[in-house]
Amino acid sequence: MVGAVITDAKARRPDLRFPLPPEFERRLKGARVLSLRRRAKYLLCELSTGETLIMHLGMSGRFTVKGDGRGRFHKDYRADPRHDHVSLVVSGPMGTATIDYNDPRRFGFMDLAPTAKLATSPHLCGLGPEPLGEEFTAEMLAASLKGKAAPAKSALLDQRVVAGLGNIYVCEALFRAGISPRRKAGTIAGLRAMRLHGAIRQVLEEAIEAGGSSLKDFTASDGSLGYFQHSFKVYDREGRPCPACGASIKRYNQAGRSTFACSNCQR
DNA sequence: AGCCTGCCCTGCGAGC
DNA sequence: TGCTCGCAGGGCAGGC
Numbered sequence: 001m002v003g004a005v006i007t008d009a010k011a012r013r014p015d016l017r018f019p020l021p022p023e024f025e026r027r028l029k030g031a032r033v034l035s036l037r038r039r040a041k042y043l044l045c046e047l048s049t050g051e052t053l054i055m056h057l058g059m060s061g062r063f064t065v066k067g068d069g070r071g072r073f074h075k076d077y078r079a080d081p082r083h084d085h086v087s088l089v090v091s092g093p094m095g096t097a098t099i100d101y102n103d104p105r106r107f108g109f110m111d112l113a114p115t116a117k118l119a120t121s122p123h124l125c126g127l128g129p130e131p132l133g134e135e136f137t138a139e140m141l142a143a144s145l146k147g148k149a150a151p152a153k154s155a156l157l158d159q160r161v162v163a164g165l166g167n168i169y170v171c172e173a174l175f176r177a178g179i180s181p182r183r184k185a186g187t188i189a190g191l192r193a194m195r196l197h198g199a200i201r202q203v204l205e206e207a208i209e210a211g212g213s214s215l216k217d218f219t220a221s222d223g224s225l226g227y228f229q230h231s232f233k234v235y236d237r238e239g240r241p242c243p244a245c246g247a248s249i250k251r252y253n254q255a256g257r258s259t260f261a262c263s264n265c266q267r
Numbered sequence: 268a269g270c271c272t273g274c275c276c277t278g279c280g281a282g283c
Numbered sequence: 284t285g286c287t288c289g290c291a292g293g294g295c296a297g298g299c
Binding site (some may be wrong): 269270271272273274275277278279280281282283 | 285286287288289290291293294295296297298299
């Protein structure tokens with residue numbers, strides 16, 4: 001997309017997680033894509049118009065690319081066209097391609113914000129550090145957890161503490177750090193914070209290397225599957241043996257989300 | 268302020 | 284076979 005011009009934009013339904021902004025199609029048409037970036041779980045597409053297209057996939061969103069010769073899809077690839085909510089046609093040196101945003105549950109969304117004021121946009125302003133960035137250290141992790149009464153699980157899902165962790169990687173990081181998801185976040189400091197910091201980075205790096213986790217419908221934009229799900233040590237493994245000690249992995253609910261943990265290895 | 272619950276929405280598998 | 288129920292990778296508003 002970078003360097004290409006958005007020659008057409010179609011919004012088939014405006015009621016995503018949030019309503020699409022006014023004149024969405026018009027504000028996209030004719031814009032050149034200056035850059036594509038990511039912040040936390042948001043995709044940021046900087047446009048020549050001075051605005052940035054902010055995109056979030058929610059739980060079930062996906063982009064597919066067709067028409068540039070790279071549209072190779074995994075054989076199990078399916079996308080119900082009823083859920084193609086936004087389509088962009090981009091044209092540039094690489095050719096012309098159609099990019100479809102498909103999202104059955106509509107927990108994802110798109111928005112437009114002035115690039116100059118991006119950092120203060122409501123979506124991005126409160127976000128914590130990037131877990132793989134330089135500024136994320138064990139010391140600052142301990143500092144942001146200090147005084148928190150919430151359980152470790154909830155604190156790590158809080159995007160103001162660290163930006164970009166979801167349910168899978170929080171469960172996996174806590175296991176690798178030997179920390180119970182129920183432990184009071186404020187008690188994580190010193191060596192424990194260093195272990196957690198290292199575990200967060202390690203699990204994310206390994207997952208990225210593996211192309212992500214394909215639970216049911218996650219694929220790369222060319223349809224290829226991630227395989228980090230085969231490296232899960234606790235997530236979605238209720239009742240199976242802990243890879244470290246053999247005890248049965250437990251599942252329980254925290255903040256409305258499933259938690260998986262080994263109560264023997266995680267304290 | 269910090270924390271927790273419920274809710275937004277569709278699809279799918281388990282259980283009956 | 285066909286139904287209902289519970290649950291799914293996220294994040295917000297509202298209540299305490």
